[in-house]
Amino acid sequence: MNNLSKRIAIIGAGPGGLTLARVLQEAGYNPVVYEGEASRNERQQGGTLDLETDSGQKALQLAGLLESFYQVCRFEGQSTKIVDKSGKVYQDDTADEVPGEDHYSRPEIDRTVLRDLLLDSLRPDTIQWGYKCLEATPVDDHRFELHFENGKTDVVDLVVAADGAFSRIRPLVSEEKAEYSGVSMIELNILDAANESPELTAYNGPGTVYALDDHKGIMAQMNGDGRIRVYLGFQAGRDFLESLDIPYDEPEKAKPKLVALFADWADELQKYITSANDVITPRRIYMLPVSHTWESRAGVTLIGDAAHLMSPFAGAGANLAMLDGAELALSIINNDDLDTAVRQYELKMFEYAGATAAETKENMELFFSDNAAARLGELMNSFAEQ
Ligand SMILES: Cc1cc2nc3c(=O)[nH]c(=O)nc-3n(C[C@H](O)[C@H](O)[C@H](O)COP(=O)(O)OP(=O)(O)OC[C@H]3O[C@@H](n4cnc5c(N)ncnc54)[C@H](O)[C@@H]3O)c2cc1C
The missing domain is CATH 3.50.50.60 (FAD/NAD(P)-binding domain)
Structure with a gap:
């Protein structure tokens, strides 16, 4: 049976x-x-x-x-770059489009x-x-x-x-139940990045950039549809996203306020925010x-x-x-x-x-x-x- x-x-x-x-x-x-x-x-x-x-x-x-x-x-999407807020590189690993054995x-x-x-x-x-x-x-x-x-x-x-x-x-x-993890994120997108932001696209490469410092981060991934998807990450309390008083549904007003959260970060990293050209999505991260x-x-x-x-x-x-x-x-x-x-x-x-x-x-x-x-x-x- x-x-x-x-x-x-x-x-x-x-x-x-x-x-x-x-x-x-x-x-x-x-x-x-x-x-x-x-x-x-x-x-x-x-x-x-x-x-x-x-x-x-x-x-x-x-x-x-x-x-x-x-x-x-x-x-090639496996490529990874890790930097701090000054842009100092700690790892830069470029993967090939044609897979080698390790890829x-x-x-x-x-x-x-x-x-x-x-x-x-x-x-x-x-x-x-x-x-x-x-x-x-x-x-x-x-x-x-x-x-x-x-x-x-x-x-x-x-x-x-x-x-x-x-x-x-x-x-x-x-x-x-799923509980708040202590981390909140704000998602931005740079659509058609190669044409809209060629310099940033070259900096980002075909994979992911992790910029981490001061208990926060800018994490950016090249996607297959040509967008760079950016997650701003914060170690913060549950009400952090609301407490910022940022109009997430009005991207052009929200962006300067988001840049201000990374005021002493390198220019090329701030560009992940200033170049965003789509909706902005705040989200709390939960875990069991x-x-x-x-x-x-x-x-x-x-x-x-x-x-x-x-x-x-x-x-x-x-x-x-x-x-x-x-x-x-x-x-x-x-x-x-x-x-x-x-x-x-x-x-x-x-x-x-x-x-x-x-x-x-x-x-x-x-x-x-x-x-x-x-x-x-x-x-x-x-x-x-x-
Ligand atoms: C910002 C972020 C980045 C992530 N990055 C990665 C990553 O790089 N790699 C990775 O492995 N994981 C990543 N994850 C985690 C990953 O998204 C999830 O772990 C994964 O999607 C879980 O798959 P799932 O099938 O269990 O559930 P889900 O993908 O959540 O799918 C659940 C489905 O159930 C449906 N559904 C929900 N409730 C009901 C209902 N009551 N009745 C009927 N249908 C219902 C939903 O519509 C959905 O289609 C990330 C998560 C987040 C938030």
Whole structure:
């Protein structure tokens, strides 16, 4: 008896939920993905992601999509420059467009491109768009009834929460909530950077620049669509973004106030703010406690941010979400009993996600520490030597 006849519902069409659906579908399963947004184009998906060999790329391999990923990823996007506020360089590592052996470790892909790759790999009827899940209520000791904002319901043998940071399903197994991490960010974009800001584009290069000092940072990434996406990061209290009294919805008025926060930083770094030509988005960064675990419960489990939300300072969240999706799928495929499959996945995931969450928290502290640029440079160089 295998699990093929079981009704498996995945809440959320992010990288985690889509990877799970794909690996299951390849093995003959018919999972359904319920996504709250109305279509794949409802919302901009955000920045570029580097996919690591032992997590994101491993998941894509298990999903049969690694070669397709290599066709669309940007190997040169791995280039990294680390500077302090004066512009002093602590690391400048340029990766080639054509991958050498060592350059398969973290190629970049725009989030939209990754999502399209995963969406297009699924049968067209897999995703139910416009199904925002409000709650899941137990029907018996194994099954749950899902309730959606559009009035629809569904009874399922397994509900997988892949619904991100503020999961509606998490309370079924855990009392933990996403808490403010102590870091706030303000996102700016320089669209068509090569034409609009050629000097800055040359300074930035094809990858990421980390400018860190004074417990804050300017982190800038070249994206595949030609924009430079800039995150201003601050170690600050929960109300910091409001306390600045900056009109974020009026970029031309907001920019001088943002530059003033970096008044003694090098000109080329201030240009990341003055050159911005799109909307400005303030956001608090949230996280779950490091090593978040729960008692396994029949009929429900969590993957990705729903299970282990962490700050972006190790670039691990999407990678782990995809690995979770693939690991859970394999466990379902390889076990005759669904509850055993879920438990085995959870035990394995608690271990690797706990380790990464601890590393991410250390990185976050390092990014906003004294001498952050020098310390991050040392850390990156030590990885390069391994
Ligand atoms: C600024 C920033 C930069 C980041 N950079 C990186 C990086 O470089 N590398 C990296 O690996 N990670 C990065 N991350 C983290 C990464 O974005 C997340 O860890 C990852 O997207 C989690 O994937 P997921 O599938 O678990 O959830 P999500 O990507 O959050 O997807 C959840 C999906 O569920 C849907 N949904 C939500 N609620 C409901 C509901 N009630 N009903 C139905 N659908 C619902 C949402 O619409 C969404 O489509 C970054 C995060 C931030 C904030």
